[in-house]
Amino acid sequence: MELDSVLGSFATYARLKGRYDDDWIDRLNHLYTTIILIIFTIVVSTKQYVGEPIHCWCPAQFEDSHVDYTNNVCWISNTYFVSMEHVIPQHDAPKKEKEIGYYQWVPMILLFQALLFKVPCILWRILTASAGVNLDKIVTLAAETAYISAEDRERTIKHIVRYMDRWLENAREYRSGCFIRLRQQISKYCCIVWGKRYGNYLVTMYMFIKLLYLTNAVGQLFILNEFLGTNYNVYGFEVMDHLARGIDWIDSPRFPRVTLCDFRIRQMQNVHDYTVQCVLPINLFNEKIFMFIWFWLVFVSTLSAGNFLIWTYTMIFRQHRLRYLKKFLRVNDCYKSELDKKMAIKFGEQYLRQDGIFVLRLVGKNANDVMVSELVLQLWNFYRNKPLFRHANQISDDNSNV
Structure with a gap:
C-alpha cells in the first residue's frame, strides 16, 4: 500500500493498475516487475535492431561487403571469450567451453520472464471469476x-x-450428513479440504498464488543461470565483493565486450579459416541489465517469502x-x-x-x-x-x- 500511495497520483499508473483484487506485493510481481522487464526488452531490442550490436576487426583485404558478412555471421553464430593474457585455443573443444550464446536471445528471455511474472496474476483472476464473487x-x-x-x-x-x-x-453447504459435517470441521482448521461450499476456497487459492509468485521469483534465478551459462546464481555476490574491494572488471567473463569469432569462407575448392576479434557493445547494456535483475529478483523473492509467511500466519x-x-x-x-x-x-x-x-x-x-x-x-x-x-x-x- 505504501508503494501504491507514492505512485497512485499518476493517472497512467492508475490505468495500469486497474484492479484491487490483491496486495502490493502481488503487484510488485505482476505489475512493476513486468513493466521493468518490458522496458529492458525495448532497450536491448533497440540496440540490436537499430544500432550495431557487433563490430568485427577484419583483415585489410576485406571489402565492405566482406565486413558486413563477417559481422552478420559472427552475430548469428556464437562467439567465444579468451582473455588477452591467454593464448587462443587451437582446437574446437576448448573454444566450445568458452562460447557465448545468449546475446542474440536476450530480448526473448526478458519477454519470457515478464510473461512468467504475469501468469500467476492471470491464473488468480480466472480462479476468482469462478468463485461466485466479484x-x-x-x-x-x-x-x-x-x-x-x-x-x-x-x-x-x-x-x-x-x-x-x-x-x-x-456459498453455504445445505446438504447434511456425517461425512459433510466432518469435511466442514476439517476445512476450518486446514486447507487440505477446500471448496466453494466450505468457506475457504478464496483463501486456499490465494495462498497457492502467493506460493507461485515466490516460486517464480526464486526459479528465475536458476532459469537465468541456465540461459547465461555463467554461474549467474552468485553474480550479485561477486558484484558486491568487487565493489567492496574497489576492483573494476573491464573484461567481464560473463558479459565480455571483446570476443573472438571463427568462420570459414569457401572459394572454389579451397576453404579459408578466419579468426577475427569482435566488439559486442550490446554486452555493455546486458551486463548492467542482468546485474539489476539479479538484485531485483533477490529483493522480490525476499518480500514475497515474507509476505507469504505473514498471510499464512494471519489466515490459516x-x-x-x-x-x-x-x-x-x-x-x-x-x-x-x-x-x-x-x-x-x-x-x-x-x-x-x-x-x-x-x-x-x-x-x-x-x-x-x-x-x-x-x-x-x-x-x-x-x-x-x-x-x-x-x-x-x-x-x-x-x-x-x-
Whole structure:
C-alpha cells in the first residue's frame, strides 16, 4: 500500500493498475516487475535492431561487403571469450567451453520472464471469476469510498454488505450428513479440504498464488543461470565483493565486450579459416541489465517469502482470524456481553468463515481499517437480524430471567 500511495497520483499508473483484487506485493510481481522487464526488452531490442550490436576487426583485404558478412555471421553464430593474457585455443573443444550464446536471445528471455511474472496474476483472476464473487468490484468500491460524499459512501457500504451477505449465503453447504459435517470441521482448521461450499476456497487459492509468485521469483534465478551459462546464481555476490574491494572488471567473463569469432569462407575448392576479434557493445547494456535483475529478483523473492509467511500466519490459524474480527467489534462497541462474545465466534466461523474474513483483510490492504470497521459493523447487524440469531438471543434472555 505504501508503494501504491507514492505512485497512485499518476493517472497512467492508475490505468495500469486497474484492479484491487490483491496486495502490493502481488503487484510488485505482476505489475512493476513486468513493466521493468518490458522496458529492458525495448532497450536491448533497440540496440540490436537499430544500432550495431557487433563490430568485427577484419583483415585489410576485406571489402565492405566482406565486413558486413563477417559481422552478420559472427552475430548469428556464437562467439567465444579468451582473455588477452591467454593464448587462443587451437582446437574446437576448448573454444566450445568458452562460447557465448545468449546475446542474440536476450530480448526473448526478458519477454519470457515478464510473461512468467504475469501468469500467476492471470491464473488468480480466472480462479476468482469462478468463485461466485466479484472480488475486484468489492474492494474497488470500498477503496473508492474515500473520494465520494457521505450519502454516497453510506449507500455504497450498504450495497457491498448486501452483496457480501448474498454471496456468503449462496456459498453455504445445505446438504447434511456425517461425512459433510466432518469435511466442514476439517476445512476450518486446514486447507487440505477446500471448496466453494466450505468457506475457504478464496483463501486456499490465494495462498497457492502467493506460493507461485515466490516460486517464480526464486526459479528465475536458476532459469537465468541456465540461459547465461555463467554461474549467474552468485553474480550479485561477486558484484558486491568487487565493489567492496574497489576492483573494476573491464573484461567481464560473463558479459565480455571483446570476443573472438571463427568462420570459414569457401572459394572454389579451397576453404579459408578466419579468426577475427569482435566488439559486442550490446554486452555493455546486458551486463548492467542482468546485474539489476539479479538484485531485483533477490529483493522480490525476499518480500514475497515474507509476505507469504505473514498471510499464512494471519489466515490459516483460527485464533488470528477471530482476533482480527474481535478488534473491529470492540471498536464498534459490539463486543460486551457474554452473548456477544459467543455469537462473535459464530459470526466469524459460521457466517463470514475464512473467505469472508479474507475479503475484509483485502479491503484493509487496499483501502483502510476505517472502511473495514464499517463493513464489519454492517455485516454484524445483518447477522444479528437473521432468524437463527434472534432465536438464540431470545433463548438466552429467557434463561437469564429464570
